[in-house]
Amino acid sequence: MNQDILFEEENLQCSSENSYGIRAKVIGVGGAGISLVDGLRFDNFDSVDNLVIDVDMKAVSESLASEKFCFSKRHTRGMGTGGDIALGKRLAEEEKDKIRKQLDGVDLVFLLAGLGGGVGGGVAPVVARLAREHGALVFAFAPLPFSWEKSRHSQAEDCLSELRKYANAVVPLPNDSLLQIGGEDATALECFAEAGRNVSRGISAICNLVFKRGMIDVDFSYLRKVFSARAGRTLFGYGKGNGKDALRESLRDLMLCPMLHMPDVSKAADVLLIFIQGGTSLSMSGLQAVSKEIRDSFKAGEEVVFGAHVDENLGDEVKITVLGATALEPLIKSADVAPVAQQVMELASPPKQSHRSKLENQKNKSQNVKPGANSKSSNKQSKLEQNTFSFMEEKNQRGIFDDLTQRNMYEGEDLDVPAYLRRGVKIAL
Amino acid sequence: MSKIIGAVEIGTSFAKVLIGELSEDKSLNIVGKSFRKNEGLRKGEIIDFRKTASSVHAAIDEAEKMSGTTVDSIYLAQTGSHLRGALLKGSANVASPDGRVTPADLKRAAEEAKRKQPAMGRSYVHHVSMPIQLDGRPVDDPVGMRGQNVELAFWSIDGDESAIRMNLDIAHQYSLEVDDLILSSIASATLVAGPDLRRAGVLVVDIGAGVTDIALYRGGNIAFTGVIPVGGDHLTGDLAMGLRVLEPYAEELKLEYGKAQSDPSDSEQDLWIIGNKTIGDRTISRKAIADIIHVRTVELFEIISKELGELLNPNDLGSGVLLTGGASRLPGIEQLGAKVLGVPVSKANFPSGLGNDLSQAENSTVLGLLHYGLEDHRLPGEKYTNEDAGFFRKVGTFLGI
Structure with a gap:
């Protein structure tokens, strides 16, 4: 059925070689x-x-990336900006056209x-803006x-809100949170490496979804x-499990993912991407039950992207990746977003109500999700599964000090x- | 005749109301009591006026019913990190030809000290008198003494006007007059540190749910007050995030197993989060709980130490540090506090005769308000001359009382 959906879309530019x-x-x-x-x-x-971008010639030339762009030797003589964000921003604005050229024909940008x-701090927001102006979808991972x-x-x-x-x-x-990510005796270096692996995980989940054919x-x-x-607050988490109850185990692992338990992480998502990979034993009914629990846990509305791929190499292992975002916070919803946002807005459905108001009448909302995930059998399962993570999803999800506008x-x-x-x-659980 | 005193503390976790009956022999009976869960506050500041007002009003109503009387005026506690204390000084040359100090000289000095107006949008809450100096020597009352120059100083606390106004509005909406707006830290300190302790020097630290109120006395006088926007809720919040559980469970774990310092045996002790065999329940080590609380508590004491600076001097603090407030129940917190502050720390005792249900650490502010009322309350016809309360006219006129 998934293939029907693919061909229903009129604005797919199907090329021969790589998927779409x-x-x-x-x-x-x-x-x-x-x-x-x-x-x-x-x-x-x-x-x-x-593609790597920097003002530091040495850093750029040593990178393994396929495309490199080093700019403004004249201002910094090939050295760094010395942490000067205003300088970074100014340089990026000056080289706007060259950056644009790098973004030509790109539909999906992962900005690191x-x-x-x-x-x-200075250049990344400019690149994000230019990419959006080109109509690209921009996901950023920002240490x-x-x-x-x-x-x-x-x-x-400040750069983050920009x-x-x-x-x-x-x-x-x-x-700060990196230390909590690695194993119990992990060194700082291992923690950084683990953070890098997480970024890989996120990117490859999205790329798999977009470029590879799978079960869903x-x-x-x-x-x-x-x-x-x-572009509100986001959540990003992953989990994996093994054995005959791998799917359940991976869900449990996901709920304990340190990336989901950090101060700035949203506890609820207006939009949610769920990607599950597993071996050949991945069952449709299991997937539906798990996706429902994930949706419930993050109080996801209708905007859910659900994908599942079978990878024989995984054996009895299951991996789950989630990426979600809340609707724009009022403080970020400033006027200068509009011109950029509008272009993409045309593609989008009429603006949905934001999460705050949604929480109240959420129960009555239809359970309809993404094509592929809705089926009759899910109701049977849900009764049993409902309570499993109830202690993680009570009303208090947003936390005691979850108000970003009031920093202490x-x-x-x-x-x-x-x-x-x-x-x-380091807190060892 | 007897007089009814009302005490209202709008706390971060509870709205608390006590009604006391002050008889002519100045003994006080608590005749009404009501504590109501309050969800309209964060870190001691009102974020939801209606929720707060309704819990406070319900509590007043209940306490009045219990006491069989009505209150017309109350003592109201004020806290919040918007409060700032500063030392204001004023001096005057002795004007009389014989060189004797007159009350007029003191008045001029006081006027000079209070001349500094708070910034826009802020109001004074208290001007607390510091010792008077006559020609550089501290004296209790210089009037009639010979000298050339009198110097006055006040520890003046100002706060955000709209926050103070909101606090007062809640009382006014219930048609209550506010006798005095008292800093929570001062209220707690008057209760747990008697005159002897204050004279020897004492630091009272009231760790509430939302904030920590501190008051330092040196030689019997207030030398510093402060509000640190960290309280027991932060312990709960840290636990919720660190253990990855919801706040209600974190709160339970904190109350049941929390301590300020982990013991070697804790890492072997695994605890169930919910404990009733719910699917999805899991165990965590007791060490994780203690570690999370430890870091936060150390930081709190470090902030207190930074705020006090040189005032935190063991030689000036003969009575040491007294801990009160709900979070002071945390086992091991005194030892940890003493280690960080370098001053002996103990848990505060309550005056006897209060009854077990009231003499709990979390009630020190609201009891302190009554205590303050007992010490300073004017019986009808008594003259009102308390310099400490001079602020009230300032706030009062401004807010249209």
Whole structure:
């Protein structure tokens, strides 16, 4: 049935070679962005290019990326910006046309940029804007400096909200939280590597969805429609399981994913992407039950992208990846978003109500989800499964201090952010 | 004749109302009590006026019914991180030809001290008198003494006008007059630290649900007050995120198993989050709970230490540090506090005769309000001269009382 949907879409530019003629580009901006790009590990997709952008000649030339762009030697003599975000931004604006050229014909952009640096923080929002102007869908993964790097940290927060104005979804990767990600005795280096693997996981999940055929497919225009013009807070998580109860186990693992339990992470999603990979034993009814639980856990509405692929190499292993976003927060909904957003808005359905109001009447909403996931058998299962994660999904999902507009600043640190995260104390569960 | 005193604390987790009956011999009986869960506050500040007002009004109503009386005026606690304390000084040359200090000299000095107006949108809450100095020597009452120059100082606390106004509005909506708006930290301190302790020097730390109120006394006088926007809710929030459970479960785990410092045996102790065999329940180690709480508590004491700076001097704090407030029940918090602050720390005791249900650490502010009322309340016809409460006219006229 998934194939019917594919061919229903009129604006699919079906090309012969790679799946649907869609081009994706992974763009690393600045030092942290470049090392993330170089660290990417996923199956080669023909239509995914890697591009790195920096002002630091040495960093660019040493990168493994297929495309490189180094600019403004004249301003910095080939060296970095020294953390000067305003300079980074100015340089990017000057080289706007050259950046545009790099974005020609690109439909999907993965932007990787550390927001604590001058280039990452200054250039990335500009690249995101230009990409959106080209009509591309932009997903960003953005490492943030440690809280104790006070001025850099607050600077990065500003860049983050700037980036959120333009990108369709921004997944922040705060360094504070990295320590919680790795294994119990993981060193800092291993934690950074693990963070890189997470980014790979996210990108490859989306690329798999878009470029590969599977059990339950999603086409790009649907993905674009669902994520269009949204740039609120995001959630990004993954889980995996083994054995005969692999699907359940992977769901449990997902719910404990450290990436989902960070201060800035949204607990609910207006739009949600769920991607499940498993061996040949992946069952349709199991998938439906799990996807329903995930949707319920994140209070997802109708805008759900659900995909599932069978990979024989996985054996009895199951992997789940989720990426979600809330509707725009009022403070980000500023006037200058409009021109960019509009282009994509035309493709999108009329604006939906935001999550806050949705929470109340959510129960009455129809359970209809993505094509492929709705079926009669899901009701049978849901009765049994409903309670499984009830202790994770009560009314209090949004947390005690979940109001982003009211930061509790003390000497440059937000006291509402858990102390163990800011102090880098590893909590072994 | 007897007089009814009302005390209202709009706290982050509970709205608390006590009604006391003050008899002519100045003994106080608590005749009405009502604590209502309050969901309209975060970190001591009102974020939902209607929710807050309805819990406060329900609590007043219940307390009045219980007491069989009605209250006309109340003592109201004020907290919130918008409050700022500052030292204001004023001096005057002794004007009389014989060189004796007159009340007029003190008045001029006081006027100079209070001349500094708070910034736009802010109002004074308290001007607390500091010791008077005559020619650089501290004196209790210089009137009639010979000298050339008197110097006055006030610890003046100002706060965000709209936050204070909201607090007062809740009382006014119930047709209650506000006798005095008292800083929560001062209310708690008057209760748990008697005059002897204050004279020896004491730091009272009231760790509530939303904020931590601190008041430091040196030589019997207030030398510092502060509000730190961190409280027991932060412990719960940290646990919820660190253990990846919902807040209600985190709260339960905190109350049941929380402690300020982990023990070696904790890592072997695994606890069920829900404990009733619900599907999806899992275990966590007790060490994780203690570690999360430990980091936050250390940080809280570090902030207190930073805020106090040089005032945190063991030599000036003969009575040490007294902890009160709900979160002070955390086992091991005194030892941890003493380690960080470098001053002996103990849990505060309550005056006897209050009854077990009331003498709990989380009630020190609301009890302190009554206590304050007992000490300072004017019986009908008594003259009202309390310099400490001089603020009220300022706030009062401004807010149209």
